[in-house]
Amino acid sequence: MTSRIYYTDPYCRRFEASVTKTFVHDGRPAALLDRTAFYPTSGGQPFDTGRLFEAGDAGRPGEAGRVDGERRGPSGSAIDVLDTIDVDDDVVHVLSAAVIAGASVHGEIDWTRRFDHMQQHTGQHILSAAFDRLFENRTVSFHMGSDVSSIDLQREASWEHIARAEGEANRIISENREVAIRFVTSEHAAVLPLRKEPSREGTLRLIEVKDFDLSACGGTHVSRTGEIGSLVVTAAEKFKGGARVTFACGARAVRAYQSLRDAVSGSVRLLSVLPRELPSAIERMQAEAKELRRTLRRFQEALAAHEAARLIAASDVGSGAAVVIVGALDAWDANGLKAIATHIVAQANATVALFSTASPYPVVIARSPGMQLDATAVLGELVASFGGRGGGKADLAQGGGLVGNLSDIMRAARQLLERGPLPLS
Numbered sequence: 122m123t124s125r126i127y128y129t130d131p132y133c134r135r136f137e138a139s140v141t142k143t144f145v146h147d148g149r150p151a152a153l154l155d156r157t158a159f160y161p162t163s164g165g166q167p168f169d170t171g172r173l174f175e176a177g178d179a180g181r182p183g184e185a186g187r188v189d190g191e192r193r194g195p196s197g198s199a200i201d202v203l204d205t206i207d208v209d210d211d212v213v214h215v216l217s218a219a220v221i222a223g224a225s226v227h228g229e230i231d232w233t234r235r236f237d238h239m240q241q242h243t244g245q246h247i248l249s250a251a252f253d254r255l256f257e258n259r260t261v262s263f264h265m266g267s268d269v270s271s272i273d274l275q276r277e278a279s280w281e282h283i284a285r286a287e288g289e290a291n292r293i294i295s296e297n298r299e300v301a302i303r304f305v306t307s308e309h310a311a312v313l314p315l316r317k318e319p320s321r322e323g324t325l326r327l328i329e330v331k332d333f334d335l336s337a338c339g340g341t342h343v344s345r346t347g348e349i350g351s352l353v354v355t356a357a358e359k360f361k362g363g364a365r366v367t368f369a370c371g372a373r374a375v376r377a378y379q380s381l382r383d384a385v386s387g388s389v390r391l392l393s394v395l396p397r398e399l400p401s402a403i404e405r406m407q408a409e410a411k412e413l414r415r416t417l418r419r420f421q422e423a424l425a426a427h428e429a430a431r432l433i434a435a436s437d438v439g440s441g442a443a444v445v446i447v448g449a450l451d452a453w454d455a456n457g458l459k460a461i462a463t464h465i466v467a468q469a470n471a472t473v474a475l476f477s478t479a480s481p482y483p484v485v486i487a488r489s490p491g492m493q494l495d496a497t498a499v500l501g502e503l504v505a506s507f508g509g510r511g512g513g514k515a516d517l518a519q520g521g522g523l524v525g526n527l528s529d530i531m532r533a534a535r536q537l538l539e540r541g542p543l544p545l546s
């Protein structure tokens with residue numbers, strides 16, 4: 122059973138211990154110590170990382186490295202603690218190199234990482250308590266990520282409620298209240314006003330934010346709320362019938378603000394509006410874009426009819442006679458080609474192959490109702506010769522991705538159309 126220093130002294134970052142057992146965990150060397158300040162992943166809080174030095178090695182890795190250089194690695198440097206895992210009553214330290222059972226070691230935890238976790242975790246207690254006290258909205262789970270953390274609330278939360286809970290949490294933080302650790306029996310805990318029913322029996326570890334929150338927790342917390350700095354809610358969404366509220370404390374809150382500021386200042390510069398005018402400016406632009414798309418469609422439709430008439434006139438056909446029209450058009454996309462082809466086959470007795478002049482070439486093959494031609498077969502032969510793909514029906518087929526000399530492709534298309542069965546009389 123590992124004695125957990127962080128239970129009573131979460132500020133301990135350096136400690137001496139003995140290696141009680143060594144083994145391999147998931148292919149990496151691992152060790153148990155008689156006591157540790159390393160926090161293993163549990164209760165939503167991620168593990169600590171850091172380093173171990175064997176006795177006599179602390180601060181003087183070079184000297185001991187001469188003796189045990191090979192086992193400890195080429196430079197005789199510290200052994201990294203890569204992961205810390207809670208296994209039953211023990212804390213497993215997963216290491217970058219093996220240590221010897223029975224050895225004395227000096228441990229150092231990565232304090233920047235740990236203190237950040239302490240800030241987020243204490244912030245979570247206070248935010249959860251604020252939702253509980255103000256709105257009787259209970260926290261059902263907590264997750265601490267590498268950028269932001271989140272709590273899942275039992276019920277949905279409006280933005281007005283979220284802002285009020287956030288404000289209340291920051292009031293508790295700025296009052297710099299004491300955060301105490303207490304150990305009580307589960308019988309004693311039963312009569313205390315705990316925010317959440319404890320799930321375990323025996324001795325319970327309680328975290329008390331003075332006159333604000335009391336809850337059973339095995340994690341690491343700051344000793345005064347002021348150390349949290351500040352707490353910001355960065356996002357909220359509906360989740361499993363309740364709400365997921367994402368937040369950040371301390372340096373993370375500042376980073377969250379900085380990235381938001383960068384995004385907003387870039388946007389207001391582009392739109393020449395004030396930050397609070399952004400939503401209405403975007404709404405206005407969306408409405409304008411929609412109107413423009415509608416206008417563009419109208420113009421394209423009118424122009425397609427005009428282009429169709431021009432191509433029919435250019436084909437110099439007597440009224441009623443069948444005609445083959447093969448054309449290459451600038452500045453028309455596949456939809457535009459389709460619109461023009463549809464107009465042609467409606468107005469003349471025709472078979473049509475239209476291309477855009479931009480390679481790889483889109484193509485539309487179409488025929489009038491009175492013509493016998495399988496447009497998909499013509500497209501299939503073009504694709505077989507010039508690549509690309511497409512499909513459609515017997516009277517209209519669309520393709521794209523054709524490559525090669527456009528004149529050659531158009532000549533081949535004309536041959537295929539002219540070879541086709543004669544029009545029905």
Ligand SMILES: [Zn+2]
Nearest residue numbers: 242328338340
């Ligand atoms: Zn906690």
